[in-house]
Amino acid sequence: MRLVKVATCNLNQWAMDFDGNLSRIKASIEKAQQEGAVFRVGPELEVTGYGCEDHFLEQDTLTHGWECLAEILSSDLTQGIVCDIGLPVEQGGVRYNCRAFCLNGKILLIRPKKYLANDGNYRELRWFSAWKHHHQTVELQLPGFITRITSQKFVPFGDAYLAFNDTAIAAETCEELFTPASPHIDLALNGVEIIANGSGSHHQLRKLNTRLDLMRSGTGRSGGVYMYANQQGCDGGRLYYDGCACVVVNGDVVAQGSQFSLQDVEVITAVVDLDAVSSYRGAISSLREQASQQSLIPRVNVGFTLSQPDNYSSGFPSLPIAVRYHVPQEEIALGPACWLWDYLRRSGATGFLLPLSGGADSSSVAAIVGSMCQQVVKALEEGNEQVKLDVARIAHYEKASLPKDSQDLAKRILHTVYMGSENSSEDTRTRSSNLAKQIGASHLDVKIDTVVSSLVLLFSSLTGKTPHYKVDGGSTAENLALQNIQARVRMVIAYMLATLLPWVRSKPGFFLVLGSANVDEGLRGYLTKYDCSSADINPIGGISKQDLRAFLRWGxxxxxxxxxxxxxxxxxxxELEPIRKNYTQLDEVDMGMTYEELSLYGRLRKIFQCGPVSMFQHLCHRWHGRLTPTEVATKVKDFFCYYSINRHKMTTLTPSYHAENYSPEDNRFDHRQFLYNTWWPWQFRKVDEEVKKMEQQKLPSIIMSTDEPTHAEIATKHATGLGVPAAAAGNVSTGGVTLAGKA
Structure with missing residues (x-):
């Protein structure tokens, strides 16, 4: 038996933190050595951090990457162990996202990424080029200070693999696993037995299944050992990299790391039997036939033996294990919680300030912070030294008196405030207080009526007019203005408290203000610009209302x-309008659509790339038997009108944890304009033509569901001839002025 002990890892790297990143890389190699591993793979661009973005355009970033690699090569860290390290490298005046294979103080090969991630959250083509010379290598001239360490002036650079005395190793980087013609297939057919993937893959609800299925499927078809390493933690932006490093052999997962963890360095090892790989491949006739005619990939010969034949000192071959998956509600509890902890400990803040309304969204945020406190206390109990240092610094504990439980910690770092008005109910006030108490948060109950009244009085003194709510006979403009005053006052009060509460309590530092607008409200624009949706960070801004409600039940x-x-x-x-016997303000009535519908519109718009016409056509099929084509057309027009009217709000959306792939987040993810022709004349005319065709074809009669509200009950009617909902038409203003929203 050819037994090889391999190591992969989750590393909590931070963009541009060269000291910290290097320290964590070194620690992972040392742990791998202590475990007896002879091959170690780390995450994508682990030296610089994956999320450097336009810093990759700076020559300093590349230079510092080489300087870090120089420290590793000049030490004994690579003695007897092959290290696959991720960093950016320039060759021939072109910058590449690369893997550097090192052994015994030498660089064996630098392999550039062949297929770059350039959609969704990723813009790799902005900073790097893909290696387009299929199955070719060139010589890379090393920087002089590297040559002085390794005595190498040139090293192979390009699409190649390493041939050892007893096996072959190659790299595949992140996105390449997801491509239709993944490099690992060609490599396997060239006899490569161990393929390492250094990745920077972010968390998204329900995404882990896809990742693992690809690895299991790839090695199930072509055999081999697949080692997956990943970033873990907040790299400095909206994404949380969820780790879950693993080792897969011939279609079976034999080792799996944590998906959500507060560990900065996690090393996962496995003992793999390479003879089992050879036997697996040899038993598949079609695989042998394809391998026999496969074009050859360049090889770099390395006079080094990785395996220990019939030597079980490192352990017996690792057996298949059951893969661990989290349910989506658990992912919401853990992913944003870990992201918040990283953001808090790296920002210099001493806690969070959360406007807690007692509603589902802000309560979800509070519960996520509570989950964070639970994870931190658990890490303390497990002896995590980094967490101990961070807790003592952030929450001002003496080292000998760290928190006894999560409530003890929450009291110091989570500060909630209920900002009630004359329109607030006693129910939400009570719910807010009860939840804060259960989590352990420091809670304040504030009345904002005097501030709101002062602003209304100021307006009246300037204009001689006093605005009224619609239930009291006011116009749409008056009603919106009075709601938005309350919403924006809450933002001002939140930031005042975040700045001054530490001073009041004789503590240093400041609090980060947490936002609580969900992804569906962002999509519809159902939020007030510069209200409590304006915060420092938002852990639920990429999560749908439906998922949040499921999370609340689970939590x-x-x-x-x-x-x-x-x-x-x-x-x-x-709760921005007065409550009357015959009127209670409800979100879905205000919006003219349900949250379930919004999630569906969002997925069709972003994931399936639907415009108004194709969305109408899709929904006619989906809702056949429930709604007539005319009713479907009205819903689609309502959505696109509200979406386009309120799109400008996305330009100021609070940086949000990315968890849903139909997020409308303007800055990094959803690159669409924010100034639209909100009448959509061409598209809506085409929708109307489609409706006529369907009506002329005399489709089978439509049976309306008796337990579902009709569109007439929940949606605003269109303004005559314009295709704009009447409520929206009343909200339109010039100059990018904020439109209708909620707190």
């Missing part, structure tokens, strides 16, 4: 916050 039972159950059961309301 009531699994996080120990029973107050969440009552919060989830309450109908969503902004």
């Amino acid at each position: 009531a039972e699994n996080l120990g916050y029973s107050a969440l159950e009552e919060i989830e059961a309450a109908p969503p309301t902004a």
Whole structure:
């Protein structure tokens, strides 16, 4: 048996943190050595951090990357162990995202990425070029200070693999696993037995299954050992890299790391039997036939033996294990919580300030911070030294008196405030207080009526007119203005408290203000620009309302916050208008669409790239038997009108944890304009033509669901001839002025 012990890792790297990144790389190599591994793979661009973005255009970034590699090569870290390290490299005046294979103080090969990630959250083609010379290598001239360490002036650079005395190793980088013709297929057919993937793959709800299925499928078809390393943590932006480093052999997962963890360095090892790979491949006739005619990939010969034949000192071959998956509710509890902890400890802040309304969204954020506190206390109990240092610094604990439980920690770092007005109900006030108490947060109850009244009085003194709510006979403009005053006052108060509460409590530092607008409200624009949706960071800005409600039910039972159950059961309301016997403000009535519909519109718009016509056609099929084509057309027009009217709000959206791939987030993810022709004349005319065709074809009669509200009950009617919802038409203003929203 050819037994090889391999090591892969999750590293919590931080963009441009060269000291910290190098320290964590060194620690991972040392741990791999201590475990007896002879091959170690790390995450994508681990030296610089993956999220450097336009810093990759700076020559300093590349130079510092080489300087870090020089420190590794000049030490004994690579003695007896092959290290696959990710860093940016320039060759021939072109910058590449690369893997550097090192052994015994030498560089064996630098392999550039062949297929770059350039959609969704990724813009690699902005900073790097793909290696386009298929199955070719050139010589890279090393920087002089590297040559002085390694005595090498040139090293192979390009699409090649390493041939050892007993096996072959190659690299595949992140996106290449997801491509239709992945490099690992060609490599396997060339006899490469171990393929390492240094990755920078972010967390997204329900995404881990896809990642693991690709690895299992790839090695199931062509055999081999697949080693996957990943970033873990907040790299400095909206993404959370969720780790889950693993080793897959012949279609079976034999080792798996954590998906959400507060560990900065996690090393996962496995003992793999290369003879099992050879036997697996040899038993598949079609694989042998394809391999026999496969074009050859360049090889770099290395006079080094990795395996230990019939030597079980490193252990027996690792057996298949059951893959661990988290349910989506658990992912919401853990992913944003770990992201928040990284952001808090790296920002210099001493806690969070959360406007807690007692509604589903802000309560979800509070529960996520509570989950964060639970994860931190768990890490303390496990003896995580880095977490101990961070907790003592952030929450001002003496080292001998760290928090006893999550409530103790929450009292110091989570500060919630209920900002009630004359329109707020006693129910939301009570729910807010109960939840804060269960989590352990320091809670304030503030009345904002005097501030709101002062602003209304100021307006009246300037104009001689006093605005009124619509239930009291006011116009749409008056009603919106009075709602938005409350919403924006809350933002001002939140930032005042975030700045001054530490001073009041004789503590240094400042609090980060947390936002709580969900992805569906962002898509519809159902938020007030520069209200409580304006914050420092937002852990739920990429999560749908439906997923949040499921999380609240899950959290009531699994996080120990029973107050969440009552919060989830309450109908969503902004509480910005007066409550009357015959009128209660409700989100879905205000929006003219349900949250379930919004999620569907979002997926069709972003994931399936639907415009108004194709969305209408899709929904006619989906909702056949429930709605007539005319009713579907009205819904589609309503959505696109509101979406386009409010799109400008996305330009100021609080940086949000990315968890859903239909996020409308303007800055990094959803690159669409924010100034539209909101009448959509051509598209809506085409929709109307489609409706006529369907009506002329005399489709089977439509049976309306009796337990679902009709569109007439929840949606605003279109303004005559314009195709714009009447409510929206009343909200349109010039100069990018904020439109209708909620707190």
